[in-house]
Amino acid sequence: MNSSLNILATFVLGILLQVLVLNNVQLFGFMVPYYYPIIILALPATMNQHYILIFAALTGFIIDMFEHTGALHASATLIMAYLRPVILRLISTQSGRELPELSLQALGIKNFLLLSSIGIFVHHFSLFFVDALRFSNIDITFIRALYSTLLSVVVVFVVHGLFTPLRKKI
Amino acid sequence: MGKLLAFLRQNSVEILFIALQFLCLYVLVQTKSFHKSRWNQVAGSFTNRIIDVRSNVENYLSLKEQNEVLQRENARLRSLVPDMFVLDAPVYFPLNNEDMEQRYRVFPGRAINRSFKKANNAILIDKGVKHGVYPGMAVIGPKGVVGIVKDVFPRYSTALALIHSNMRLSVRLKSNDFFGSLTWDGRDFRFAQITDLPTHADIQIGDTVVTDSRSTIFPPGITVGIVDGIEFNTVGDFIHAQIQLSTDFSSLHAVYLVEDMRKDEVDEIIEQALINNTQR
Missing domain, CATH: 2.40.10.350 (Rod shape-determining protein MreC, domain 2)
Structure with a gap:
């Protein structure tokens, strides 16, 4: 009960942070911070993969409604959610199932960095790729995704650092 | 039959993923190709209000800066007004004010949401059908051209920015x-x-x-x-x-919608020309 309330709260706050603040941020004209993918990446590892896929599509879709982008974000978030078990297998032998939650404090800096940076890069690359499909210049898409991932990961660490209880900080 | 069911059960995650992905791509193609997509209308009616509130806060915080821009722009516009008129008489006759007929009318709007970091960028404007906005209307800003109105809602409208891959x-x-x-x-x-x-x-x-x-x-x-x-x-x-x-799409607030009072006339001529072409 407590954990599902927790998930709902991070979901609502994360989306508000994205659409009200981060959507207006840009650096050097091409770096875009997207915070909301971490909501999906940090869902409990024990959660049913079906629910995660539906949850991911829904989250992306809400962002799409704010950005008037059809289902662009939903598509990218879905791809990321589909590949999430692969990333989890990378960072833990039991795919993170032994952990109560996939937070910064439970995973430690190194594993949380791996989870967020790989996941967010997958998300950003598919997002920029589908958005810019007609331009067919994949090198620019790659670089944009790389730099934006950097920015997004910094934002994710700042936000999660702020909300990690002081005493338990690693 | 049993084998099929077993296959479906074993690959249910993959099947769900592919089904959802297809749904996404379908919506994506719909919204990209249809001029007035029904979907944007539905989504917009939910989100426009929230974005409007955020924009109000943003506007309040940058009031001073905006005032300066507007003042400067007003001054410039006053000196430009004859541009909005067209000459109706042949030039070799002496000119007076009656020969000039107003063709364009300008009214202000506010860009309450804008994008500039995507491959297809659009702007949300807080004026809609109720204020006389129609698709294909020109949008200009204090510093220059901004874009063209695409979708219209009762109280809001979206415009394709100059930085949109379909823009020409x-x-x-x-x-x-x-x-x-x-x-x-x-x-x-x-x-x-x-x-x-x-x-x-x-x-x-x-x-x-x-x-x-x-x-x-x-x-x-x-x-x-x-x-x-x-x-x-x-x-x-x-x-x-x-x-x-000249328009900085990352800090666009005040915009102007330009109404072409001869739009019907021009459209009719273009349509006529198209019909003539196909007949020949």
């Missing part, structure tokens, strides 16, 4: 009358390109680019940008010019 705008050089089409290559939101200027065109870095009278949407002579770089293309006999856009 007839422009000309201010100093001489060489004309071309402005498009955007999707790289940098501060720069757009003209790729069809003839090689003999007299073009220099620093030249001002303005809208051309061939555009049936924009009044002629509205600033678009400044030539920032020129590249001679030896193969196609065309000059490739890099244009620094």
